[in-house]
């Protein structure tokens with residue numbers, strides 16, 4: 032069974048009023064204390080409560096920079112908010128307010144799009160500098176260090192293996208996983224790696240091609256694939272060998288023929304730098320593994336569901352915000368439109384590998400050079416708001 036994109040059941044990152052009430056509104060004294068401890072709560076959250084016209088706007092007001100507005104003023108102030116991009120005041124549940132200048136934007140009118148109203152403070156494009164792309168140096172040794180490339184053990188003889196029906200066999204009938212074919216030109220390989228290093232450094236992310244279990248997140252033992260509701264897909268011997276070879280090739284710098292570019296509307300995106308065959312393992316989705324319950328206030332932009340369990344407290348997600356690989360830059364389709372669905376060329380499939388869950392991005396058809404990579408962030412659940420995707 033494939034994973035949904037972020038495995039996030041909360042739907043939106045705006046705090047629910049109940050949580051908000053619990054956390055912030057029990058009494059004015061607590062709110063004061065909270066304000067000291069937690070420097071601010073976002074205007075979006077304040078506005079959300081204000082819009083609901085609830086009695087607890089007393090504490091909303093309390094949060095509103097300590098001003099003595101009454102709750103009606105707060106409601107009025109925000110009721111007229113319009114999106115700076117499309118000019119509409121509709122759909123205000125999807126509108127985010129700048130914590131500096133109060134300008135409002137629908138999250139889907141922003142470029143790149145936000146998938147949920149941030150629970151934390153947020154600044155509009157005019158109040159923040161666009162992130163400068165930090166081009167990674169072209170120096171080979173730097174790239175090798177960045178990816179901690181291991182000694183190359185030789186190009187696998189893919190042709191021979193194919194002829195003999197070995198692990199790299201690509202067959203539509205058997206649907207065996209296939210290993211990527213790296214670019215032969217070493218300069219091209221370096222360019223591909225450099226593009227990924229540029230995207231990672233610009234996004235302040237360390238490269239990691241493995242799932243990581245840092246202190247304070249979920250422990251490794253919690254990744255128990257046997258807990259998956261309905262059972263997780265097992266890897267057969269051939270697929271397992273293909274997976275291992277694919278990982279080894281990444282470790283040795285024989286990376287999949289992918290290039291990361293920057294799109295003004297979507298941010299970093301991944302494109303095929305040479306043709307990729309159906310069933311190829313394009314990348315494993317990596318990052319810090321954590322309990323879903325610990326991530327309810329994350330922006331949810333790139334969180335991937337890893338383990339769906341009977342007991343909600345045991346559900347796991349992959350969080351590629353500190354450590355990650357190329358998978359976190361792959362775009363999602365708009366799965367509400369036929370156009371969007373046509374773009375899909377990958378699928379995220381979760382496998383049981385030695386008792387642990389792993390999420391792999393697999394090609395679901397032949398992909399041409401230059402094609403942008405897409406998969407459905409909502410393959411099985413539908414909590415990722417892809418309706419606003421381009």
Ligand SMILES: C[S@@+](CC[C@H](N)C(=O)[O-])C[C@H]1O[C@@H](n2cnc3c(N)ncnc32)[C@H](O)[C@@H]1O
Nearest residue numbers: 143144297298299332333359360362363420421
């Ligand atoms: C997992 S990240 C993908 C990498 C991201 N583009 C970046 O620069 O980090 C998901 C985010 O990418 C953007 N995105 C992904 N697919 C998109 C699409 N089809 N249309 C518009 N934005 C998209 C959205 O901003 C989304 O929140």
